[in-house]
Amino acid sequence: MTTLLKSATIIDSSSPFHKQTKDILIIDGVISEINDTISEKDEYTIVSLDNLHVSTGWFDTSVSLGEPGYEERENIANGLDVAAKSGFTQIAINANTHPVVDNKSAVEFLINKAIHKPVSVFPIGALTQKSQGVEMAELYDMQQSGAIAFGDYKKPVENDNLLKIALLYAQNFDGLVLSFPKNNKIAGEGIANEGLNSTRLGLKGIPSLAEEIQVARDLFLLEYTGGKLHIPTISTEKSVQLIREAKSKGLHVTCSVAVHNLVITDDALHGFDANNNVNPPLRTEQDVIALVEGIKDGTIDIITSDHNPIDIEHKKVEFSISKSGTVGMESAFGALQTKLDLETIIKCLSDNPKTIFGLETSSIHINQKADLTLFNPEGEFKFSQEDILSTSKNSIFIGHNLKGKAYGIYAKNQLLLNT
Missing domain, CATH: 2.30.40.10 (Urease, subunit C, domain 1)
Structure with a gap:
């Protein structure tokens, strides 16, 4: 050809x-x-x-496609077509499936589904068995089968010692550990950023503290254990500050931000559109400004669409009982251009994520x-x-x-x- x-x-x-x-x-x-x-x-x-x-191919580090188990939301074949038409040549698929991707066979299933497609698939294996946060999953076996990192999608590692052990163990094979930044005890049953808008609208709030205290804990553990830690989809000003300080100390920590948390604030909650129910929640204008600055100064390494299809039965309902998540690959580039310059966008969609997740980088050369x-x-x-x-x-x-x-x-x- x-x-x-x-x-x-x-x-x-x-x-x-x-x-x-x-x-x-x-x-x-x-x-x-x-x-x-x-x-x-x-x-x-x-x-x-x-x-x-043209640029080098974009890599989305947080994509959920439903299959296996939730094909009514999105199957792999259509998801890969969406990725390609949205500009992504590579995607990392979250362990947001049923059964959960927590073993080598499940990893190989995802990779084989994309073998003849133009878009390359890189599974993120679950950090714990069935993503239940109790026992560590088969990390090394999954890596040998093609998993590029390990994390329980949208589920924080509540057991401090488990995360400590995972960070220590993964160093034996240069594994990358993901830790979702949310303290469930503080977040409680919250569904929106705790602040002026949630109070006015009568929505249960998730304080910024729920994210920041988890980020602080993770950074303390990383400082103790060494290894490589990636904190996906941060959303607050203080999280940016904490990670900036950790990087200045030489800790091997990276982080990402979802496109919607960069572009939309919790002012959008007026109207109670369930499409605005995302996790982490939409935050304040001050948080958005801090996130953008974090990208510009290199504190935030990666931008992801955090693509998460949700079927109509779980979205076309009242905001308070809707399932969190948004599709995002189709809108990612157009949305980012309203906030950032082109070269910064390409860096955070291509060069940085490939380097951090250990993928082969390319360049436009003869x-x-x-x-x-x-x-x-x-x-x-x-x-x-x-x-x-x-x-x-x-x-x-x-x-x-x-x-x-x-x-x-x-x-x-x-x-x-x-x-």
Whole structure:
């Protein structure tokens, strides 16, 4: 297969062609030529799109696809199609399934489902058996089968000693441990950020303290044990400060933030739309400002869509009894462009997550494997239900003004476009 990308602006700070508009010729999955103009031939697949930009492929580190067990929310085949059309060449799948991905067979099942797809799948194995927080799962066996990290999705490790042992044990095979930042005893039955809006609306609050006290505990344990810790989807100003201080001390800690926590505040709760029920909850404008600053100064390493399809039976209900979660891959790029510059977005969607999760990094060079995201950073539009590609339609961004769209991807010698 030979593909010619016409007049593509390259966004790749490690490439000699960074910010240059070039034609890119790809033969059998490898970049064979980059030049001002490359002649077209009949056998070429020509890609000529308005204001075409390309970067190294994006990697989403927190994706839930339902299968196995919750196929009514999203199956793997459709989820991978959504990922590709949203610009992601690689995704990490959470152990948010039934049964939980807590053994090597479950890991291999997910990987084999994507073997012929352009999007690569990297399972995150459960840290504990059945994600129940009692006994540690088979971490080493799962890693040998392809798991890239270990964490119980949206479930904090409540047993301090268990997290300590996991951090110590994982060092034997350079494993990455994830710890969701939430103290359930403090959060209680809360469903919204504890503050002015939750009080006005009569919603049970989750104080910022519930996240921050867990982050502080995790950092103390990491300082004691060593190893590698990743804290997914932080949401508060104090969490940013704690992680910034830990990094300054040399601790091997990384963290991510969900797109919606970067863009939307708890002011959106007025109206009681259950699509705004997410975990961690939407926070204040002050928190959002701190999160954006954390990305800019390198405290926050990764941005994730935190894609979590929820079926209509659990979303089209009262806010207080709805299930938390939002689909997010389709809207991720357009939403981020309302807050951050393009190069920062690419860094947090591509270079940083691949490095932290131990994936092979790439660059747009001649004779390099083509793993590319195709997109247009211009053009504003209002995101609607028709823009949702997922089986479930629970998007927090419905009705929001976004900027720019992903065209699709070229990866594993396959071209898949959302056109």
